[in-house]
Amino acid sequence: MKKALKVLMVEDDPNICELVQLYVEKEGYQFITRYQGEKGMEAYYEEDPDFVILDIMLPEVSGWEICKEIRRDNPLVPIIMLTxxxxxxxxxxxxxxxxxxxxxxxxxxxxxxxxxxAVMRRANLLDATKEKIELNSLTIDMKQYKVYLDGRKS
Structure with missing residues (x-):
């Protein structure tokens, strides 16, 4: 079964969040939203999203700061600034x-x-929605980027 990609949006305008949510969920993605910068950072660490949409001018912590923090934590998670x-x-x-x-x-x-x-294609997210791929004695953990042969890490 395919895992739904998790999209986090940090945006202080509820109307924009609601609009984006309609389109994101129509694509089959899970949608999480936070209206303040600090809450957005908390959600990033708690929810482990596959994709982030950031406004810049946010209460508490700016989108600039959130982008820098996410990049320090994970250089691969796709980020789109919407501002x-x-x-x-x-x-x-x-x-x-x-x-x-x-x-x-x-x-x-x-x-x-x-x-x-387009960003997801470049990040291989559209094809890598399975957490584990198993072929005979070979297992590939897509989430942790690990390969196992006969149960042993290779």
Missing amino acids: GKGESYDKIRGLELGADDYVVKPFDPNELIARMK
Whole structure:
């Protein structure tokens, strides 16, 4: 059975969260949202999301800080910045901090989903939704990036 990818959105506007949630869940992904930066960081560590969507201007902790912290913890988890800050230097800063893509509000939810899928393809998330792949005596743990042969780590 395929595991649903977990998407965490940290955004202080409930209307935007609700809109994105409709599109994300339509794709079959699990959706988690937090409205404050600090709560978003807590959710990141508690929920272990497969994908993160971040606003920049958040209460308590900015999206910039969250992006930096996530990158320190896991350089591979895909991050899209979804924000009203559309100046070139803001986009460059977001990408330099480790965001995989940068979408400016107002946005088309279909474009956001298409960008998410493109980032997921590059991160091999669309094909790697199984936690373990087993072939005879070979087991590949996709979540922990480990390979076992006859039950022994190789």
